[in-house]
Amino acid sequence: MPWTKNFRGVDYKKRAEYLHNYLRQLPDELGQNKSKKSLTPFAHGYKDVLSFIVGSLCVRSEYRYISNGARELLKKNNIEDPVYDHVYYKQSHKEYKGLTHEHTIPTSVIVEYLATLDKAQLTVEYLTDFIEKVSGIALITTEENKELNKKMKDKLPSGTTLDAILQGKKPHSARYDAAGIKMADTNHGAKA
Numbered sequence: 001m002p003w004t005k006n007f008r009g010v011d012y013k014k015r016a017e018y019l020h021n022y023l024r025q026l027p028d029e030l031g032q033n034k035s036k037k038s039l040t041p042f043a044h045g046y047k048d049v050l051s052f053i054v055g056s057l058c059v060r061s062e063y064r065y066i067s068n069g070a071r072e073l074l075k076k077n078n079i080e081d082p083v084y085d086h087v088y089y090k091q092s093h094k095e096y097k098g099l100t101h102e103h104t105i106p107t108s109v110i111v112e113y114l115a116t117l118d119k120a121q122l123t124v125e126y127l128t129d130f131i132e133k134v135s136g137i138a139l140i141t142t143e144e145n146k147e148l149n150k151k152m153k154d155k156l157p158s159g160t161t162l163d164a165i166l167q168g169k170k171p172h173s174a175r176y177d178a179a180g181i182k183m184a185d186t187n188h189g190a191k192a
Helices: 002-007 012-023 028-032 041-057 068-076 084-088 107-116 124-134 142-152 162-166 174-179
Strands: 065-067 099-103 137-141 183-186
Touching: 012 041, 012 124, 028 041, 028 107, 041 107, 065 068, 068 099, 068 137, 068 142, 068 183, 084 099, 099 142, 107 162, 124 162, 137 142, 142 174
Parallel strands: 065 137
Antiparallel strands: 065 183, 099 137
């Protein structure tokens, strides 16, 4: 998603306005926990586009987490401050081979959550705060990513809800903690 980098540095309110406009057409059936196969073609397509939009809007200027494994690989290659674009374009930046980044909270979890909310609740103010809280990218090794995907691809760990993370009752790092991925660096600031 190379164009998603364009949202880095865009304040959360502008991101929320963009999302708010798209959510005005949210099909009611998405909030009814229907299986993907039972969705109408419009709802299915809408959900796919919404996932792409949410994923784009949840990119931050700085990594929320950098794993111990990623930090070791960076040190080995004499990289102190990793560059998002270099990780994305590993082919032309060989020193980033073995690293990947991914959303700290899966976009599918965020989309499912948004679909269950009352449309009246999806105000620009609510979405501004929401995007700020759920946004984040982690820099991890490709091996750690394989392990994470084996244990909890596109979901949160058992006993962890998005509400609990939003309320600060569960850590944003719940997926990594459950997968045994230790973090070397954390950045919980609200920088867009």
